[in-house]
Amino acid sequence: MRITGTDYRKSHLAKGIDYDRSLSAAGVDSYMAEQERHILCTRVVPEFLGRMHRYLDFACGTGRVTQCLARFARESYGLDVSESMIEQARVKCPKTTFLIGDITREKVAISPVNVVSAFRFFGNAQDELRRSALQAIARLLVPGGHLVINNHRNPWAIKNLLSTVRGHKHSLDLSPTKLKRQLTDAGFKIMAAYGIGFWMIGDRFQTPACLSSSIPVSFERLSFLPGVSPFCPDAIIVAKREP
Numbered sequence: 580m581r582i583t584g585t586d587y588r589k590s591h592l593a594k595g596i597d598y599d600r601s602l603s604a605a606g607v608d609s610y611m612a613e614q615e616r617h618i619l620c621t622r623v624v625p626e627f628l629g630r631m632h633r634y635l636d637f638a639c640g641t642g643r644v645t646q647c648l649a650r651f652a653r654e655s656y657g658l659d660v661s662e663s664m665i666e667q668a669r670v671k672c673p674k675t676t677f678l679i680g681d682i683t684r685e686k687v688a689i690s691p692v693n694v695v696s697a698f699r700f701f702g703n704a705q706d707e708l709r710r711s712a713l714q715a716i717a718r719l720l721v722p723g724g725h726l727v728i729n730n731h732r733n734p735w736a737i738k739n740l741l742s743t744v745r746g747h748k749h750s751l752d753l754s755p756t757k758l759k760r761q762l763t764d765a766g767f768k769i770m771a772a773y774g775i776g777f778w779m780i781g782d783r784f785q786t787p788a789c790l791s792s793s794i795p796v797s798f799e800r801l802s803f804l805p806g807v808s809p810f811c812p813d814a815i816i817v818a819k820r821e822p
Contacts, residue, residue, distance in 0.1 A: 587704040588681065592661045599641050599667065607779075610790045611731060611813045614775045614799070615698065616647050618815050619727070622773060624651055627725050627817050633692040637716060638700040639677070642668030648696055648727075649675050656689055658682065682719065683711035691721045702732030702753050706761075709753075713765035722822040726767060729815050730758055736812035737780045755809040758816070767818040774802035774811030 602608050624631075631652040636645040639657035641664050649655035655675040657668050665677045680687045695716050701709055716726060733739065734751035742749065759769055778798035779785055789795075801807065808814045 585705075587700075587708055588660055590703070592663065598664065599643070602643070606787055606790065607776075607785045607812075610795065611775055612643065615644070615729060615813070615815060618773045618775070619644070619647050623727060623771075623815065623817055624648070627770065628694055628727075631694045633690070634694045634696075635689060635692045635719060636675075637682070637695050637697040637712070639668055640664045640699070642671040642675070642677075644696050644698045645675055646671045648694070652694070656692070658687060658689070682715040683708065689719060691724075692719055693721055693724045694727065695720055695724070696727045698729045699731060701728055701758065702730045702751075709761055710765070713761060713767070717766050717820055720820045722820060724820050725770075726762075726818045726820065727815065728818070729813060730755070731813040733809075733812055733814065735810055737777070737810055738812065740810075741780065755814075762816075762818050766821050768821055769816060769818050771817045772808040773815045774808030775799075775813040775815070777802040777804075777807050777811045779812055 602612055628651060633654045634648060634652035635656045635658060636642070636648065637658055639645050639659050642657060645655065645657045645668060649672055655672070657665070657672065657675050657677040658680060659665050660679065660681050662679050665679055669677050678687055678689070697712070697716070700712070704712065720726065730753055732751045732753060733755065734749070735754050739749065739751060762769060778801050783789065784794070802811050
């Protein structure tokens, strides 16, 4: 979770040991992570990433998404500022080259890649870091390369809109239009968006009991309807670096 007024770069430096445990606990985060893996493997890879020669997972953390996508690439890299996170990622992905560094402030020893992923980053980061990261990623991508990201803190999600109408305040600020503008400013064009959890309109739908029931199986298809992804609590966005 992003705390207003702080630098997200510093938020996970010592959380490597605990991060996977908290993400795998039964609940919304675990459900979203599983849906993200499913969409990446069944929709994003076949549609956009079939020729993924060189792949970089930016802000890779403990390698959750690296582990999913690296197997489709000839060469794979992971990059994060947190040494404790990288230690966990190396165990999961022994064939991937992991580096510790901040490409928004320094050069890293990675040649241009075809695909960059960045999950659970842009929704948490502050605007300055978002812009710097997108510019740095664009420099690392070959022309026509793809960027695959998610936005798991969408203020336009139905539940969040209803909460706002009731007068509740929140720190969510990365709306779909704002994200599109930042991507466009950095030289990217959005190619596709895949929503997750459109049906989660109240707290009762986010309990472990509900998420482990048949309800998500029946309702998740609503997230794939045309025009729905901007109103989902999580979404995967595929963008292409313009030549």
